[in-house]
Amino acid sequence: xxxxxxxxLKDIYxxxxxxxxxxxxxxxxxxAIMPLNVAFLVLVERKVAGHIQLRPGPMxxxxxxxxxxxxxxxxxxxxxxxxxQATDRAIFFFAPIIVVAPAFVGFVPLPFSPTMQIKxxxxxxxxxxxxxxxxxxxxxMAGWSxxxxxxxxxxxxxxxxNVAYEIPLLLSTMSVVIMTNTVKMGDIVQAxxxxxxxxxxxxxxxxxFVSTIAETxxxxxxxxxxxxxxxSGFHTEYTGMRFSLFFLAEYTNMxxxxxxxxxxxxxxxxxxFLPGMVWFLIKTYFLIFVVxxxxxxxxxxxxDQLMNFAWKIMIPVALVNLLxxxxxxxxx
Amino acid sequence: xxxxxxxxAQYIADILQGxxxxxxxxxxxLKRLFTRIVTVQYPRQKLTMxxxxxGHIEAILFDDTKSHHCVACGLCxxxxxxxxxKVQGEKTKAGAFKQGQQxxxxxxxxxxxxxxxxxxxxQTLRFSAEYELVFYDRWDTVIDIMGRLKESR
Numbered sequence: 001x002x003x004x005x006x007x008x009l010k011d012i013y014x015x016x017x018x019x020x021x022x023x024x025x026x027x028x029x030x031x032a033i034m035p036l037n038v039a040f041l042v043l044v045e046r047k048v049a050g051h052i053q054l055r056p057g058p059m060x061x062x063x064x065x066x067x068x069x070x071x072x073x074x075x076x077x078x079x080x081x082x083x084x085q086a087t088d089r090a091i092f093f094f095a096p097i098i099v100v101a102p103a104f105v106g107f108v109p110l111p112f113s114p115t116m117q118i119k120x121x122x123x124x125x126x127x128x129x130x131x132x133x134x135x136x137x138x139x140x141m142a143g144w145s146x147x148x149x150x151x152x153x154x155x156x157x158x159x160x161x162n163v164a165y166e167i168p169l170l171l172s173t174m175s176v177v178i179m180t181n182t183v184k185m186g187d188i189v190q191a192x193x194x195x196x197x198x199x200x201x202x203x204x205x206x207x208x209f210v211s212t213i214a215e216t217x218x219x220x221x222x223x224x225x226x227x228x229x230x231x232s233g234f235h236t237e238y239t240g241m242r243f244s245l246f247f248l249a250e251y252t253n254m255x256x257x258x259x260x261x262x263x264x265x266x267x268x269x270x271x272x273f274l275p276g277m278v279w280f281l282i283k284t285y286f287l288i289f290v291v292x293x294x295x296x297x298x299x300x301x302x303x304d305q306l307m308n309f310a311w312k313i314m315i316p317v318a319l320v321n322l323l324x325x326x327x328x329x330x331x332x
Numbered sequence: 333x334x335x336x337x338x339x340x341a342q343y344i345a346d347i348l349q350g351x352x353x354x355x356x357x358x359x360x361x362l363k364r365l366f367t368r369i370v371t372v373q374y375p376r377q378k379l380t381m382x383x384x385x386x387g388h389i390e391a392i393l394f395d396d397t398k399s400h401h402c403v404a405c406g407l408c409x410x411x412x413x414x415x416x417x418k419v420q421g422e423k424t425k426a427g428a429f430k431q432g433q434q435x436x437x438x439x440x441x442x443x444x445x446x447x448x449x450x451x452x453x454x455q456t457l458r459f460s461a462e463y464e465l466v467f468y469d470r471w472d473t474v475i476d477i478m479g480r481l482k483e484s485r
Contacts, residue, residue: 052361055371297361298354313347 019119023108026118030107038251039069045292052296079240084147087237091145096238096245099138102131103252110259111185113269113276124183125173125260129166132215132256135249136162139217139224142246143234154233157303158224161214164310165221169211171318172204175325176264189268196267203321205265207314209287212257214310216250218291220298223306258287381461388439389448390460391432391481400481401454402432408448408457416441417448432478439465440473 043058043066050057058065083092106128111117121127136159143155177183179200180191191197198205214221225233235246262268262283269276271283301309372379381387391400404421416438421430449457467473 048365051365051369054364054367054369056369056373059373293358293361293365297357317347 023118026108027104030104034103034107034252035073035248037255038248039073041251041254041288042069042072042247044289045295048289048292049296052293073244076240076244081242082237082239084237086147088145088147091141092237095138095142095145096242098141099135099249100245100252102134103249103256105131106253106256109185110256111189111263111268112280114186116277117186120184120186122184124185124188125264126183128256128260129170129173132253133162133166135253139234142238146234146237148237150230151234151236154224154226154230154236158217158234161217161221161223161306161310164307165211165214165314168207168310168314168318169215171315171322172201172208172211173264175201175204175318175322178322178325178329185263185268189263189270192267193270196265196270198265201265201321201325203317204325205261207318207321208264209261209290211314212261213291213294214306216253216257216291218250218254219295220301221306222295222300223303226300228300254288254291255284258284258291261287381463385459385461385463386444386446387460387462387465388437388442388444388475389457389477390462391435391477392456392458393481393485394456398485400432400478401456402435403429403454404432405430405453407451407453411447411451413445413447414441414443435477436474437477438474440467440470 046068047057047065056064058068061067061071083089108118109121109124109127111120123130139158140155143151143153143158146152176188176197179197180188182188182191217224223233225235230236235243238246259280262280266283266287268283269280271279274282391402393399394401402419402421404419406419409415409417409419418434418436419432420434421432423430444459446459449459
């Protein structure tokens, strides 16, 4: 008698199909993969930076330095968590914990393939955009509680920058939403089965890409950290694992931003020959490479340039693009 | 390209100009990304010094005698403006030239002027390509030229 034909077996294992189980399993997978992925990305970043500057990057630990970031992680785990005397202790303690939370949540609606998705919720990328704003609060918390002028300047800059760049980000996603009439990630990808939206909405794609670079505080918009002027901005006073949590959040936000770009504009899992998940990862990691490439190409922009760029160029262009899209789709 | 007249045309032209410069910048770094790297992994890889490089002096090993040609004339020692050279020699057989046996220089005071190399009548001196000059003690900077020659043989 075949055990799989037992009538009650489906009831016993029904919990596997429930939302809570898939959510738990998904979050566990994220929790396992996220730090390793960040270690990998830090290594890739250092290698890209090195080769752009005609040097090899880390070479000592392991063949071609591939174990360097793992060793760094071990070192950071062993470091003492120093809390400076004049800090606001509670806020100082919670800031690095809160900065990681949106990075976890951001993975929930990402459609790696038609089935590899924790949950295709109705609010879709609105969830990611809403939660990624929380990281701004934690950066402000970190900068404020550090009681350090450089940290505070970095945090204040971060708030101004993120508020400014969230508007073109949302406006450029709206151009896509007008075309698909949905914010569900899976549906947006399926709408691109014939043609990717980057060919229909190149301006929106460019604005979205630039805005996500600014939102994740990457160069040339890294005024928040700005090593050469603010020591290292809001996380100057953080040591050990607390510091690395900020690092973890930065790189994970980069992954989420690139995955969002892939979903919205690059056709998600669609691609020839290879399975969907592989295509999704190829596109995502290529975008991450482009972000790194841009970091090691452009100098950091000045604060007034940053604000002028957001309010005088990005937002008007995004608005005009949205207007044109709406006119073409709904009126014509 | 003619300069735009209206502020709006200028605005659009600025955006397009900026986009173009961004692409040019990315193209330059992309080319650099695939250029051969120039770093030398120092303790494992070493650069060969140029012929003009001036380390401390060393004796040349000649093929005909399988040794140096120093006759311990002492010209280098007398010529040296920093007085860092000590040379001693002895005759090993009757009727022959003297042969340099001991040759020390105090490299910490050497000014690398090169007079000893230029004036050596036997032309048995040259600058070495030695650049790893780290010493724990002042006496370590006294270099035994003949000893180095024996080691290199």
